[in-house]
Amino acid sequence: MDYIKKGKDILLKQPDLQLDDTLDCGQAFRWVRLPDGGYTGACLNTPLTIRPAAEQGVFLLENTTEKDFLEIWRHYFDLDTDYGEYKRRFAEDETLAKACAYAGGIRILRQDSWEALSSFIISQNNNIPRIKGIIGRLCEHYGGYPTAEQLTGETPESLGFLRAGFRAKYITDAVSRLQNGLDLDKTAALPTDDARAALMQIKGVGPKVADCAMLFGMHKLDAFPKDVWVKRVLAEWYPEGLPGCVTGCEGVAQQYLFHYIRNNYQT
DNA sequence: TTCCAGGCGTATC
DNA sequence: GATACGCATGGA
Numbered sequence: 001m002d003y004i005k006k007g008k009d010i011l012l013k014q015p016d017l018q019l020d021d022t023l024d025c026g027q028a029f030r031w032v033r034l035p036d037g038g039y040t041g042a043c044l045n046t047p048l049t050i051r052p053a054a055e056q057g058v059f060l061l062e063n064t065t066e067k068d069f070l071e072i073w074r075h076y077f078d079l080d081t082d083y084g085e086y087k088r089r090f091a092e093d094e095t096l097a098k099a100c101a102y103a104g105g106i107r108i109l110r111q112d113s114w115e116a117l118s119s120f121i122i123s124q125n126n127n128i129p130r131i132k133g134i135i136g137r138l139c140e141h142y143g144g145y146p147t148a149e150q151l152t153g154e155t156p157e158s159l160g161f162l163r164a165g166f167r168a169k170y171i172t173d174a175v176s177r178l179q180n181g182l183d184l185d186k187t188a189a190l191p192t193d194d195a196r197a198a199l200m201q202i203k204g205v206g207p208k209v210a211d212c213a214m215l216f217g218m219h220k221l222d223a224f225p226k227d228v229w230v231k232r233v234l235a236e237w238y239p240e241g242l243p244g245c246v247t248g249c250e251g252v253a254q255q256y257l258f259h260y261i262r263n264n265y266q267t
Numbered sequence: 268t269t270c271c272a273g274g275c276g277t278a279t280c
Numbered sequence: 281g282a283t284a285c286g287c288a289t290g291g292a
Contacts, residue, residue: 026273120273127272130290165288170275206275227273258273 001079003069008062010069015057016083018105019050025259026128027216028109029119029135030145043076044112045144078107078219086252089245095237096246096253099260106255109216113184115145116217117199120209121170134164148178170204177202188218195220215251224250232265233257 002013023031023039031041038051049062061073074080087104090096123131139145141161152175156168164171178184187198192214199210211225224242226234246253 123272124274125272125287126274126289127291130272133290163289166275166286167288204275208274212273225273228271229273262273 001074005066006060008064010061010064010066010073011053012059012061012079013057014059014077014079016087016105017057017059017077017107018103019052019059021103021105021259022077022107022109025103025106025255026262027255028111029123029128029132030139042145043072044115046072048073075110078110081107083107086249089249090253090256092245093243095233096243096256099256102260102264103256106259108219108221108252108255110219111217112145113188113213113217114148114178117184117205117209117213118148118171118174120212120216121174121202121204122164122167123212124167124170124204124206124209126167134162134167137162148175151175152179167204170202173203174205184218188214188220192220192222196223211251215254221249221251224254227258229258229262229265230254233261 004011019037019039020033023041024033028041031039033039034049034051036051038049040047040049042048046068048064051060051062052058053060061069064073083106087100090100119131119135122134126134135145142150151171154172154175156172159168159171162168182198182201187195190198195214195218196207196210199205199213200207205213208225208227211223214220214223215225224230242250242253
């Protein structure tokens with residue numbers, strides 16, 4: 001990890017990162033793009049503005065302490081992982097090679113488990129601009145992303161201001177499960193199949209939402225969320241199944257493929 | 268107006 | 281286990 005402290009900012013050198021690829025590829029919903037290509041958002045409720053520097057592969061994390069950088073953002077952006085290694089592995093598959101060439105700056109963010117779980121409950125049968133709208137209203141109402149504890153006592157009716165539709169009752173069920181013994185940290189430590197089964201006890205959490213919660217909120221890289229886009233990828237390019245080069249990091253490959261087809265699909 | 272969106276619950280076979 | 285249908289909301 002290559003960085004220097006520069007006044008109130010941190011200057012980060014990371015060739016395997018592009019902000020559009022990572023922060024606007026459908027894995028996180030709270031990052032807002034700025035006119036200059038920077039993004040402003042947050043990890044839990046620690047805010048950040050990150051901008052591309054003049055030099056390719058260099059980024060400015062603004063108004064951040066070295067402590068926050070090392071304790072929060074290093075982990076959030078998964079900076080101790082070499083994504084070049086994933087891309088070298090994926091290069092042997094023709095479709096994945098194209099996906100990596102299209103958006104080689106994708107990284108899998110290490111988001112908070114509750115934020116990822118609740119965000120992807122909201123995502124079901126929904127489109128990304130509207131998902132961002134609902135989560136934006138949620139954060140505005142609570143002055144930041146609410147914990148499950150903060151949502152205790154809410155009902156589908158009291159959450160009406162979100163305009164989340166039928167998903168509101170799924171959010172309150174998830175809150176209720178967490179209050180009654182479901183522990184996301186313990187779930188994260190389980191084998192992926194067991195963790196998926198535990199998450200699917202929540203109403204409104206099926207295999208796809210569970211795998212998104214595991215991949216983006218628990219960094220379980222063998223989770224492989226199959227949404228409508230990935231199903232198109234599988235049907236078109238992998239009718240016989242995934243190639244061996246993705247074994248153990250199916251989720252990383254999934255995100256490259258998802259982003260690639262969603263931006264290149266033509267009927 | 269109809270269709271669709273990072274799906275899932277329910278009914279039915 | 282598979283398949284069909286409804287579901288809140290809002291943009292295309």
